[in-house]
Amino acid sequence: MTDSSSPLRVGQQVPDFKLETFDPAKGDFSEISLAAQKNAGQWTILFFYPADFTFV
Amino acid sequence: MFRKAGAEVITVSTDTKFVHLAWQRDEKLLEKVKYPMGSDPTGKLSRMFGVYDEDSGLALRGTFIISPAGVLLNSEVNFYNLGRNVEEILRKVTANVHLAGNPAEACPAQWHMPGDKTLKPSAKMVGKVYEALK
Numbered sequence: 001m002t003d004s005s006s007p008l009r010v011g012q013q014v015p016d017f018k019l020e021t022f023d024p025a026k027g028d029f030s031e032i033s034l035a036a037q038k039n040a041g042q043w044t045i046l047f048f049y050p051a052d053f054t055f056v
Numbered sequence: 057m058f059r060k061a062g063a064e065v066i067t068v069s070t071d072t073k074f075v076h077l078a079w080q081r082d083e084k085l086l087e088k089v090k091y092p093m094g095s096d097p098t099g100k101l102s103r104m105f106g107v108y109d110e111d112s113g114l115a116l117r118g119t120f121i122i123s124p125a126g127v128l129l130n131s132e133v134n135f136y137n138l139g140r141n142v143e144e145i146l147r148k149v150t151a152n153v154h155l156a157g158n159p160a161e162a163c164p165a166q167w168h169m170p171g172d173k174t175l176k177p178s179a180k181m182v183g184k185v186y187e188a189l190k
Contacts, residue, residue: 007106019094022076043063050114052079
């Protein structure tokens with residue numbers, strides 16, 4: 001089991017997580033979860049970035 | 057292009073979902089965006105993936121590829137001012153999808169897309185990778 005205080009390493013099982021989202025395809029707020037992604041047999045790419053309204 | 061490969065891109069920052077809405081509505085570059093924009097204001101998910109900057113309350117530029125079975129297969133983290141190459145991310149996703157369906161194979165460094173030459177690691181190949189790649 002992953003230690004809750006140390007970050008994930010490549011090769012580890014990712015614990016189920018949920019995220020509130022704004023979904024432009026729906027034009028509305030929504031939620032995604034890793035459990036739902038797994039059920040749909042989809043790969044998940046998490047793309048973290050510092051802040052909206054900035055550049056790069 | 058990621059959806060075609062069977063992958064869902066989810067962007068994440070510590071902004072609230074309200075800021076995501078305002079930004080997507082405001083910025084012409086984001087007009088065609090169809091992927092969910094995730095909100096991590098407490099930094100909980102960012103900390104889980106080791107990209108939370110405690111000093112700023114912002115997430116570093118990290119990309120993580122998770123298989124349908126929930127295993128973290130790839131991680132890339134840049135400091136603030138270096139953007140990531142999206143083609144490279146797509147290459148890694150398509151390579152991972154190929155390898156998931158062909159577990160006896162390996163994608164060498166020059167692999168770019170399905171159809172490119174892969175390796176089939178075995179005892180015969182030890183010390184003979186040069187010949188295997190030709």
